Amino acid sequence: MSATSIRVAQQERSRATQARLLEATVECLVEHGWSGTTTTLVAARAGVSRGAQLHHYPTKAALVTAAVAHLTERRALELRTEADALPAGPRRLDRVVDLLAAAFTGPLFVAALELWVAARTDPELRDALVPLEARVGREMHRLTVELLGVDERQPGVREAVQTTLDLLRGLGVANLLSDDSARRTALLHAWKRQLATLLAPDGGPAGDGERAGDGERAGVTA
Amino acid sequence: MSATSIRVAQQERSRATQARLLEATVECLVEHGWSGTTTTLVAARAGVSRGAQLHHYPTKAALVTAAVAHLTERRALELRTEADALPAGPRRLDRVVDLLAAAFTGPLFVAALELWVAARTDPELRDALVPLEARVGREMHRLTVELLGVDERQPGVREAVQTTLDLLRGLGVANLLSDDSARRTALLHAWKRQLATLLAPDGGPAGDGERAGDGERAGVTA
DNA sequence: AGCAAAAAAGACAGGCTTGACTGTTTGTTT
DNA sequence: AAACAAACAGTCAAGCCTGTCTTTTTTGCT
Numbered sequence: 001m002s003a004t005s006i007r008v009a010q011q012e013r014s015r016a017t018q019a020r021l022l023e024a025t026v027e028c029l030v031e032h033g034w035s036g037t038t039t040t041l042v043a044a045r046a047g048v049s050r051g052a053q054l055h056h057y058p059t060k061a062a063l064v065t066a067a068v069a070h071l072t073e074r075r076a077l078e079l080r081t082e083a084d085a086l087p088a089g090p091r092r093l094d095r096v097v098d099l100l101a102a103a104f105t106g107p108l109f110v111a112a113l114e115l116w117v118a119a120r121t122d123p124e125l126r127d128a129l130v131p132l133e134a135r136v137g138r139e140m141h142r143l144t145v146e147l148l149g150v151d152e153r154q155p156g157v158r159e160a161v162q163t164t165l166d167l168l169r170g171l172g173v174a175n176l177l178s179d180d181s182a183r184r185t186a187l188l189h190a191w192k193r194q195l196a197t198l199l200a201p202d203g204g205p206a207g208d209g210e211r212a213g214d215g216e217r218a219g220v221t222a
Numbered sequence: 223m224s225a226t227s228i229r230v231a232q233q234e235r236s237r238a239t240q241a242r243l244l245e246a247t248v249e250c251l252v253e254h255g256w257s258g259t260t261t262t263l264v265a266a267r268a269g270v271s272r273g274a275q276l277h278h279y280p281t282k283a284a285l286v287t288a289a290v291a292h293l294t295e296r297r298a299l300e301l302r303t304e305a306d307a308l309p310a311g312p313r314r315l316d317r318v319v320d321l322l323a324a325a326f327t328g329p330l331f332v333a334a335l336e337l338w339v340a341a342r343t344d345p346e347l348r349d350a351l352v353p354l355e356a357r358v359g360r361e362m363h364r365l366t367v368e369l370l371g372v373d374e375r376q377p378g379v380r381e382a383v384q385t386t387l388d389l390l391r392g393l394g395v396a397n398l399l400s401d402d403s404a405r406r407t408a409l410l411h412a413w414k415r416q417l418a419t420l421l422a423p424d425g426g427p428a429g430d431g432e433r434a435g436d437g438e439r440a441g442v443t444a
Numbered sequence: 445a446g447c448a449a450a451a452a453a454g455a456c457a458g459g460c461t462t463g464a465c466t467g468t469t470t471g472t473t474t
Numbered sequence: 475a476a477a478c479a480a481a482c483a484g485t486c487a488a489g490c491c492t493g494t495c496t497t498t499t500t501t502g503c504t
Binding site: 119130167169171173 | 348378381394405
């Protein structure tokens with residue numbers, strides 16, 4: 001009973017402390033922004049002593065890097081969870097867009113955006129963020145295609161999906177300061193119908209076969 | 223000769239120093255991000271002593287607030303300048319989109335985005351930024367309509383323009399870290415043709431009369 | 445019980461940022 | 475010319491952030 005189970009208990013304690021630290025880091029990002037996210041504040045918010053914090057994450061870079069990975073996990077999890085709860089009714093496309101729009105306006109997106117902007121001028125953070133973000137971006141594209149139930153080999157479909165995601169990111173940024181939901185809702189209403197015609201297999205007005213770049217690479221995606 | 227001309231000289235000296243400080247602030251935002259933009263660094267970059275800096279802008283908030291206004295001016299100026307140089311050829315719509323896309327990827331956009339994100343968690347900065355950004359947003363919308371030479375009263379036109387700007391903002395953010403120009407170019411190519419059909423007065427597939435919110439309010443626009 | 449290792453706690457030093465303060469130069473008025 | 479005001483220069487202290495260090499507690503094993 002002792003050998004493994006108790007060792008597991010200890011590991012579990014570590015894991016719990018680390019989880020609290022990472023969660024607190026994300027919360028601080030949302031509440032205080034990147035420059036307001038100090039290690040001291042994170043430790044205080046997590047209810048963890050500074051010594052314990054430094055024990056698990058020796059430097060701020062280590063903490064933030066781990067938090068980036070943690071955030072990525074949480075974003076993917078949240079997406080899948082909400083996607084699973086999606087009904088397959090006639091308004092399927094509308095619901096999918098609403099779901100994605102919610103992902104681009106929630107706290108997790110805000111935290112990711114803070115990191116994204118900060119990473120621009122912070123090489124260490126950038127190196128940690130870019131590969132993960134690329135992964136999330138591709139995953140998001142794939143999930144969108146799957147949820148919409150469209151065939152990506154159809155001309156124009158890939159572009160339509162990418163455009164939707166980029167548009168949602170833009171709307172998400174616009175929603176940062178002032179509440180933009182009224183405008184966003186109206187705009188998305190129009191876009192939904194637009195998207196419906198683009199995805200219709202009978203060949204809409206756009207899409208003559210060309211392919212965009214090398215798939216969805218853009219990040220800050222959920 | 224003395225009364226006015228010399229007073230002008232002194233005022234001009236002040237103005238020049240202030241301009242250098244504001245310009246240096248924007249440059250620091252682009253190069254080092256919001257948290258890397260310290261007053262010391264700005265003063266050094268501007269070639270202005272710390273005393274002189276504190277004389278003109280007693281606090282960091284004062285400096286940044288002034289820089290926000292300055293940045294707004296520069297963005298508007300840049301837009302108009304480039305818009306004036308726009309040829310009125312057959313590829314008019316393509317050129318307009320390219321122009322706007324450039325505005326959403328240039329240094330001025332980056333600086334504005336840094337401020338935008340920082341303002342989310344900084345009330346003082348936020349209060350200074352929101353009204354100015356709203357102005358730029360409206361101006362950008364107006365200018366786009368004008369450059370495209372479309373009639374905004376036509377159903378769907380307003381939505382199409384707003385969608386274009388929000389999409390460009392999203393693409394601009396995606397371009398922050400990794401160079402996304404290949405994907406962006408391809409995507410915009412598709413969107414241009416999409417936009418052309420949306421703006422065509424013979425009634426495209428979208429736009430049945432509803433209006434979105436209260437005009438373009440979203441910021442981080444140029 | 446007793447020992448070793450992991451986890452946690454908290455004090456401390458070094459570096460940086462901000463803004464206050466004093467002194468100096470340049471420009472302006474009478 | 476003399477007094478006055480604005481612009482400029484540079485130093486200083488207080489506060490904060492990061493990361494090192496030592497000490498204490500908890501856990502795991504014999």
